[in-house]
Amino acid sequence: MLLEGWGRFPRHESEMLVASAPGELAALLHDRHGMIARGNGRAYGDAAIGSRISVSAKRLNRMKAFDPATGVLTAEAGLLLSEILDAFVPRGFFPPVVPGTKHVTLGGMIASDVHGKNHHRDGGFGALLQSLKLVLPSGETHHCSPDENTELFHATIGGMGLTGIITEASIKLRPIETAFITQKTTVAPDLAAALAALDAADNVTYSVAWIDCLAGGGSLGRSLVYAGEHASRSEMEAARHGDMLAVSRPARLSVPLDLPGWTLNRASVLAFNELYFRKGARNGDAAALVHYNPYFFPLDGVDRWNRIYGRRGFLQHQCVVPPDNAHAVLSEILERFARSGRASFLAVLKKLGQGQGMMSFPMPGYTLALDVHVRDDIFTLLNEIDEVVTRAGGRLYLAKDARQSRATFRAGYPALAQFQDLRRHIGVEGQIASKLSERLAI
Amino acid sequence: MSTAQQTLLLIGATSDIGHATAQAFAGAGWNVLLTARNTETAQRNRDDIAARSGSEVSLLHLDILDTSGFATFLDGLPVLPDAVVCVVGELGDQQQAQGDIDHASKVIRTNFEGPALLLGMIAERFAQRGSGTIVGVSSVAGDRGRGSNYVYGAAKAGFSAFLSGLRNRLSPGGINVITVKPGFVRTRMTEGMKLPPLLTAEPGEVGAAILGAVQGRKRDVLYVRKLWRPVMMAVRAIPEPIFKKMRL
Ligand SMILES: Cc1cc2nc3c(=O)[nH]c(=O)nc-3n(C[C@H](O)[C@H](O)[C@H](O)COP(=O)(O)OP(=O)(O)OC[C@H]3O[C@@H](n4cnc5c(N)ncnc54)[C@H](O)[C@@H]3O)c2cc1C
Ligand SMILES: NC(=O)c1ccc[n+]([C@@H]2O[C@H](COP(=O)([O-])OP(=O)(O)OC[C@H]3O[C@@H](n4cnc5c(N)ncnc54)[C@H](OP(=O)(O)O)[C@@H]3O)[C@@H](O)[C@H]2O)c1
Numbered sequence: 001m002l003l004e005g006w007g008r009f010p011r012h013e014s015e016m017l018v019a020s021a022p023g024e025l026a027a028l029l030h031d032r033h034g035m036i037a038r039g040n041g042r043a044y045g046d047a048a049i050g051s052r053i054s055v056s057a058k059r060l061n062r063m064k065a066f067d068p069a070t071g072v073l074t075a076e077a078g079l080l081l082s083e084i085l086d087a088f089v090p091r092g093f094f095p096p097v098v099p100g101t102k103h104v105t106l107g108g109m110i111a112s113d114v115h116g117k118n119h120h121r122d123g124g125f126g127a128l129l130q131s132l133k134l135v136l137p138s139g140e141t142h143h144c145s146p147d148e149n150t151e152l153f154h155a156t157i158g159g160m161g162l163t164g165i166i167t168e169a170s171i172k173l174r175p176i177e178t179a180f181i182t183q184k185t186t187v188a189p190d191l192a193a194a195l196a197a198l199d200a201a202d203n204v205t206y207s208v209a210w211i212d213c214l215a216g217g218g219s220l221g222r223s224l225v226y227a228g229e230h231a232s233r234s235e236m237e238a239a240r241h242g243d244m245l246a247v248s249r250p251a252r253l254s255v256p257l258d259l260p261g262w263t264l265n266r267a268s269v270l271a272f273n274e275l276y277f278r279k280g281a282r283n284g285d286a287a288a289l290v291h292y293n294p295y296f297f298p299l300d301g302v303d304r305w306n307r308i309y310g311r312r313g314f315l316q317h318q319c320v321v322p323p324d325n326a327h328a329v330l331s332e333i334l335e336r337f338a339r340s341g342r343a344s345f346l347a348v349l350k351k352l353g354q355g356q357g358m359m360s361f362p363m364p365g366y367t368l369a370l371d372v373h374v375r376d377d378i379f380t381l382l383n384e385i386d387e388v389v390t391r392a393g394g395r396l397y398l399a400k401d402a403r404q405s406r407a408t409f410r411a412g413y414p415a416l417a418q419f420q421d422l423r424r425h426i427g428v429e430g431q432i433a434s435k436l437s438e439r440l441a442i
Numbered sequence: 443m444s445t446a447q448q449t450l451l452l453i454g455a456t457s458d459i460g461h462a463t464a465q466a467f468a469g470a471g472w473n474v475l476l477t478a479r480n481t482e483t484a485q486r487n488r489d490d491i492a493a494r495s496g497s498e499v500s501l502l503h504l505d506i507l508d509t510s511g512f513a514t515f516l517d518g519l520p521v522l523p524d525a526v527v528c529v530v531g532e533l534g535d536q537q538q539a540q541g542d543i544d545h546a547s548k549v550i551r552t553n554f555e556g557p558a559l560l561l562g563m564i565a566e567r568f569a570q571r572g573s574g575t576i577v578g579v580s581s582v583a584g585d586r587g588r589g590s591n592y593v594y595g596a597a598k599a600g601f602s603a604f605l606s607g608l609r610n611r612l613s614p615g616g617i618n619v620i621t622v623k624p625g626f627v628r629t630r631m632t633e634g635m636k637l638p639p640l641l642t643a644e645p646g647e648v649g650a651a652i653l654g655a656v657q658g659r660k661r662d663v664l665y666v667r668k669l670w671r672p673v674m675m676a677v678r679a680i681p682e683p684i685f686k687k688m689r690l
Contacts, residue, residue, distance in 0.1 A: 062486050065493050073493070087469075
């Protein structure tokens with residue numbers, strides 16, 4: 001069948017195998033080549049498209065055990081984050097790290113070592129992972145944890161599915177008193193102010209900046225910087241909110257059709273940014289209580305919003321650059337996007353700490369993510385921006401990538417050779433392969 | 443919550459619809475007793491429900507074709523449940539059933555004889571206590587026999603008639619009997635079939651609808667997707683001389 005990622009670019013033919021129980025996997029994988037695990041397909045590019053076969057983990061969605069005393073949840077790898085939230089927020093627990101959408105699987109979060117708005121403080125998904133079970137095409141199962149099969153554990157975290165199929169994992173949930181976040185908004189008139197505001201929030205659990213990426217000149221990088229903490233019961237009582245552990249609400253709006261590509265032309269993007277900025281500016285600095293859904297998953301409010309970019313799809317460019325010289329590097333990137341008039345309204349700036357996995361994306365520094373339409377002329381622009389990133393010692397996020405060059409990739413991921421050795425050593429080279437791993441010669 | 447101590451008996455724990463139903467009840471605070479003919483496979487679902495809800499969930503062995511074992515099974519239950527939901531069924535293979543009497547018999551016994559006899563015995567115990575809700579998962583296929591699945595359909599028709607009779611007899615005594623006709627549901631049973639989206643429910647929708655019907659919104663016959671009611675009304679209204687010429 002024809003498979004695509006969240007960005008709908010590229011599309012590739014791939015056979016699809018569905019595992020309906022963990023015990024079936026060994027037989028399903030037997031004697032096959034060019035396979036990759038697929039979770040919920042939220043990676044933007046070609047990471048979850050098998051070079052020949054994609055193995056869906058979506059029906060491996062059972063929880064196995066939960067211990068309320070320790071908060072440790074053991075579950076199959078196809079379990080959705082949304083299901084974890086639905087079951088455990090009412091019981092007073094929250095996942096330690098969440099990405100910007102809850103429609104992702106446990107296996108997908110491990111394989112991308114996803115970062116949340118608390119990466120600067122708590123690390124990524126891998127940092128809080130207790131253990132995992134990995135099935136290889138040979139049928140062998142490996143238990144991996146910080147004390148068992150350590151190297152395989154660290155290669156699987158952020159390994160983009162290229163070490164085998166994760167069937168099960170244990171994560172430690174954190175206790176929460178309410179389902180709300182106390183959010184403080186800082187208006188940052190330019191990039192320097194935005195970086196300073198993120199630095200000032202180093203000890204705050206959650207922080208993120210939304211950049212108006214069409215603002216140029218002296219306002220380049222003007223942002224709203226959101227800092228957040230899980231709200232306590234007393235904060236909620238003070239604000240007189242009702243149900244303190246209310247579960248998530250489903251998406252109401254939905255984008256049912258492919259809208260034509262012109263929906264996001266320069267004018268509409270400009271208007272959106274202007275509106276967003278003013279609205280935020282009015283609420284600047286006042287603390288607000290926000291439900292976890294709009295706080296962490298603002299885009300999940302619109303079902304299948306990836307269709308508003310039209311049939312050709314879109315790309316997300318997400319890079320991370322080291323802290324030294326970050327201001328100059330990020331300014332250059334933003335300026336290039338602004339000059340091109342191709343940038344989206346979605347520009348997110350976050351601070352990252354150390355990554356956990358061998359091939360994890362995070363490294364100490366700042367990460368910037370922007371969406372762009374797929375157009376014939378976009379690739380040259382992105383290649384130029386990649387050069388800026390590489391020169392600065394940065395790298396691109398594989399979970400978002402659909403087009404970076406092998407050179408950019410190699411420069412950004414110095415552990416590649418070690419990762420390849422490990423793949424050879426466990427005998428998965430060739431058997432486990434995605435369109436991404438072929439494209440980048442992993 | 444008034445439902446805090448209630449117990450559900452779910453017959454058919456390995457079914458996707460059954461799992462979703464047990465999940466919905468456990469999520470609403472019910473204790474759950476599950477049964478399956480293959481308890482090893484069902485353990486995975488048991489653990490899932492227990493981990494998500496924190497409720498008591500136990501798993502018992504029961505083969506719906508082993509009718510002579512029903513009395514012992516029921517006597518061995520830790521409590522007489524407040525509600526029972528039976529989702530056991532088998533679509534079977536119509537073509538095979540036409541020539542293979544053993545297969546036809548198995549389809550009929552799995553969809554009709556076993557579930558009806560078991561729910562009938564539970565109904566007696568509920569009647570004695572004076573309370574209880576009985577839910578049987580039947581099918582719209584039982585509303586009119588069609589060439590493509592009439593062995594299954596006839597068994598479901600028998601089951602629906604049994605439930606209707608039980609309801610007729612026991613509703614004055616405070617026993618609720620609910621017939622569920624889920625329409626198409628995306629499960630293992632329908633895997634690989636092309637199903638019309640508007641008429642096709644997810645297992646979770648069926649589970650939530652059954653919980654809703656048991657807890658309050660009293661229903662006799664439950665069609666999960668509303669559109670099925672008029673559709674089946676129309677199917678039933680077609681005169682037989684025309685119906686027999688249609689290829690359905
Ligand atoms: C709106 C949106 C916001 C996002 N925000 C963030 C964010 O804030 N931070 C962040 O880090 N990411 C973010 N992402 C990216 C997303 O979290 C990752 O791409 C994640 O891996 C997707 O999970 P999935 O289950 O959909 O996996 P898929 O997209 O199906 O697969 C992603 C990768 O995981 C591998 N994989 C999946 N399941 C398994 C398994 N069982 N065993 C082995 N490998 C497996 C695949 O092979 C593939 O390489 C966002 C994505 C979207 C669409
Ligand atoms: N899916 C649909 O579109 C649809 C539509 C209308 C009605 N229904 C009805 O809904 C019910 C559930 O179906 P489903 O879709 O969830 O399919 P399913 O997964 O195939 O469920 C059938 C269940 O019946 C069990 N079963 C079969 N024979 C048994 C026996 N001898 N003893 C004990 N258990 C037995 C199966 O157990 P094993 O796992 O051990 O085989 C399984 O749990 C069925 O009654 C079906 O007829 C389904």
